[in-house]
Amino acid sequence: MMPLAGDSRDPIVSVRDLEVGFQTMDRRATVKAVDGVSFDVRRGETFGIIGESGSGKTTIGRALVFLLKPTAGAILHNGVDPQTLPRKQFQSHRRDYQIIFQDPNAALNPRMTIISSVLEPLELAGAGTKAERLARAQEAMERVGLPQELGERYPHQLSGGQKQRVIIARALTLRPRLIVCDEVVAALDMSIRGDVLNLFAELQRDLGLTYVFITHDLSVVSHISDRIAVMYLGRFVELGPTESVSGRPLHPYTQALLSAEPLPLPSTMRSDRRIILQGEMPSPIDPPSGCRFRTRCQYAQSVCAEQTPAWRELEPDHWVACHFADRPNFSPS
Amino acid sequence: MVKAHSAERTSKTAAAGSRQALMSVRGLGIRFKTAQGIWQATRKIDFDIAPGERVGIVGESGCGKTITGLSILRLLPNNLSGLDGSIMFDDVDLASCSTRTMRGIRGRRIAMIFQEPMSALDPVFTVGHQIAETLRVHTDVGKEEARAQTIDMLRRVGIASPERRIDEYPHQLSGGMRQRVMIAAALICGPQLLIADEPTTALDVTVQAQILDLLRNLSETSKTALMLITHDLGVVAETCTRMITMYAGEVIEDAAVDAALVRPLHPYTSGLLRSLPHLSPRLGRLPSIPGRVPSIAEMPDGCRFKARCPHATAGCEAEQELLDAGEGRKVRCWRFRELELPGALQHAATAPIAGRVVRQ
Ligand SMILES: Nc1ncnc2c1ncn2[C@@H]1O[C@H](COP(=O)(O)OP(=O)(O)OP(=O)(O)O)[C@@H](O)[C@H]1O
Ligand SMILES: Nc1ncnc2c1ncn2[C@@H]1O[C@H](COP(=O)(O)OP(=O)(O)OP(=O)(O)O)[C@@H](O)[C@H]1O
Ligand code: SF4
Ligand code: SF4
Ligand SMILES: [Mg+2]
Ligand SMILES: [Mg+2]
Numbered sequence: 001m002m003p004l005a006g007d008s009r010d011p012i013v014s015v016r017d018l019e020v021g022f023q024t025m026d027r028r029a030t031v032k033a034v035d036g037v038s039f040d041v042r043r044g045e046t047f048g049i050i051g052e053s054g055s056g057k058t059t060i061g062r063a064l065v066f067l068l069k070p071t072a073g074a075i076l077h078n079g080v081d082p083q084t085l086p087r088k089q090f091q092s093h094r095r096d097y098q099i100i101f102q103d104p105n106a107a108l109n110p111r112m113t114i115i116s117s118v119l120e121p122l123e124l125a126g127a128g129t130k131a132e133r134l135a136r137a138q139e140a141m142e143r144v145g146l147p148q149e150l151g152e153r154y155p156h157q158l159s160g161g162q163k164q165r166v167i168i169a170r171a172l173t174l175r176p177r178l179i180v181c182d183e184v185v186a187a188l189d190m191s192i193r194g195d196v197l198n199l200f201a202e203l204q205r206d207l208g209l210t211y212v213f214i215t216h217d218l219s220v221v222s223h224i225s226d227r228i229a230v231m232y233l234g235r236f237v238e239l240g241p242t243e244s245v246s247g248r249p250l251h252p253y254t255q256a257l258l259s260a261e262p263l264p265l266p267s268t269m270r271s272d273r274r275i276i277l278q279g280e281m282p283s284p285i286d287p288p289s290g291c292r293f294r295t296r297c298q299y300a301q302s303v304c305a306e307q308t309p310a311w312r313e314l315e316p317d318h319w320v321a322c323h324f325a326d327r328p329n330f331s332p333s
Numbered sequence: 334m335v336k337a338h339s340a341e342r343t344s345k346t347a348a349a350g351s352r353q354a355l356m357s358v359r360g361l362g363i364r365f366k367t368a369q370g371i372w373q374a375t376r377k378i379d380f381d382i383a384p385g386e387r388v389g390i391v392g393e394s395g396c397g398k399t400i401t402g403l404s405i406l407r408l409l410p411n412n413l414s415g416l417d418g419s420i421m422f423d424d425v426d427l428a429s430c431s432t433r434t435m436r437g438i439r440g441r442r443i444a445m446i447f448q449e450p451m452s453a454l455d456p457v458f459t460v461g462h463q464i465a466e467t468l469r470v471h472t473d474v475g476k477e478e479a480r481a482q483t484i485d486m487l488r489r490v491g492i493a494s495p496e497r498r499i500d501e502y503p504h505q506l507s508g509g510m511r512q513r514v515m516i517a518a519a520l521i522c523g524p525q526l527l528i529a530d531e532p533t534t535a536l537d538v539t540v541q542a543q544i545l546d547l548l549r550n551l552s553e554t555s556k557t558a559l560m561l562i563t564h565d566l567g568v569v570a571e572t573c574t575r576m577i578t579m580y581a582g583e584v585i586e587d588a589a590v591d592a593a594l595v596r597p598l599h600p601y602t603s604g605l606l607r608s609l610p611h612l613s614p615r616l617g618r619l620p621s622i623p624g625r626v627p628s629i630a631e632m633p634d635g636c637r638f639k640a641r642c643p644h645a646t647a648g649c650e651a652e653q654e655l656l657d658a659g660e661g662r663k664v665r666c667w668r669f670r671e672l673e674l675p676g677a678l679q680h681a682a683t684a685p686i687a688g689r690v691v692r693q
Binding site: 052053159160161189190191192193194195197198201216218219220222223224256257259260261262263264265266267268269270274276277280281 | 394539571608678
């Protein structure tokens, strides 16, 4: 069992040795999309998850809000696995945990007015009277800065940023405690991304929300998160406070990821020390033995193929899974 | 290295103007027939690309980047209603030349790659077949020779064991490898210009870095000019020497990359740079540009950025021309001389990337 990152603080969710497997299309093999991940999400924080396509970020997000069942391991709230609660209690409990996906177009029914879309989750939950539901929906729209008159419009009459606000309003009507935000600004234009990120920050401050923020945009994740987890092929390879992970990354994959990010800076301010990784992420159907990053790691030794690196706290609150991350001269050979 | 290049380009463009250009676009406008009538999607597009130069075309969704790229090869959709202006490419006007002339240029002297390599590759043919086919359509090399050249090209774009890969089908390749195959197919005839439309948007950051590196190196070694269409200012900064910014169907700024990043001349370019999370203090409020891009139906007279511009004043409702700002720079804002607009430099020091920024 993995030791835990930061179990001393007040966790809203505790994930323990989480595994999620899927059958492949031809049903001949299993993909372990998430393969033994443990972490706590602390109340009121923004917990960022980054990593390459297919590394398992969305799968973790969906498991956190009970959209899929873990194959093994547990997701605990106050030490209790909510899936063991009686059905009715579980249904009301899960409303505290919402997820917002990337594409606002796919998430809104084109034939429903905006206000009906915002009302929908409340109606499904059967919360309050009709008037109370409408009041709550209108309050949520106001909260995200949407004028009431937009309520009568249809999705195609709104801009991308406005549609994303509608989705956020929809999630807020149920007054959740935690929201998983899965690539929520990826589909938005550059000039309005800032607005939506500001809105998330403001809602967190005012409503005490906790976020799990999934993205592969490094600039976004390091702007908004308190802590960042780095995923590779179904596992966490690094987890720590944003400043440490983005300023002093300990894992070779994190180092490569950060150095690969194209920076909008003049050439005089960019460093030439780029680590260009060879190849791409191996298939999760047949992951490499030992350290899963070893096929692309410039420091790999024979032990890396034989032993899975332990999950270790090398600096306060900063965890990493690499055999050599604590070597003082851990630099290109 | 990039810096030396841009300095050189800047003086060249300034001194020689369009005379040295490989391609010279003037007054390009694109109109579409739609259910609502005729839509003027872009207008008054002017820019030059010098031989071997790497130019980034940036701007938000819908500003006209893709259709500008497509118009160069006359690949615009069927509901095109009209094309204004000229696209001079070595004495040929691509906007008006015969279909036959265009066929001789497309794929051979000018090639194009897209965001989604899977849709551009034919699933029923091997990788090798698709690349060699381009070569055989445009040149008279024999089968053997075409195969040898294809293997060589696959190797140049960084595909390991090309002798084996050449006989594989697109679905057997990863996203990054498919994009390499597309690049190989585009470069096999040694074009003078490669138009790349969001070539890395669908890829992971680490693979994106590989592909951008490849494009830069190939362009440098083979002297192929690159027109790189992207909405990512970081991608332009890492890859290109010049940056053309578009807004609502017009070119609004044209400058060497470093110059545009350090001291943008158009309020929109400056606003964009300020809104990037890279350059803002962590957890702080991100500056953003209020409002949104006007749709084609509600396009205002005069400056198209007026409704969102913090510097708008009396005079901005006049038609804005692309003005010469000296040193090879152009800007579509009559106030550019009096405005002192912040660029990327002012913010980098306090941003999360500060630790990764080189100090002078
Ligand atoms: N419903 C499913 N059935 C089968 N395989 C799945 C399913 N959902 C996810 N997978 C597989 O699980 C792995 C992880 O997928 P996941 O969507 O969690 O990745 P991700 O990190 O969110 O990637 P991206 O950045 O592309 O969104 C992938 O290999 C994916 O193909
Ligand atoms: N076939 C068409 N008919 C009508 N309008 C079109 C057509 N194709 C494109 N347009 C319009 O022309 C404008 C420019 O489109 P274009 O695809 O060039 O944008 P872009 O800058 O490439 O955006 P993105 O970043 O989203 O790819 C948009 O307003 C678009 O809606
Ligand atoms: S354990 Fe070995 S292969 Fe894995 S990241 Fe560390 S050095 Fe590289
Ligand atoms: S012309 Fe006026 S409104 Fe337009 S960008 Fe310049 S200052 Fe702003
Ligand atoms: Mg995902
Ligand atoms: Mg486009």
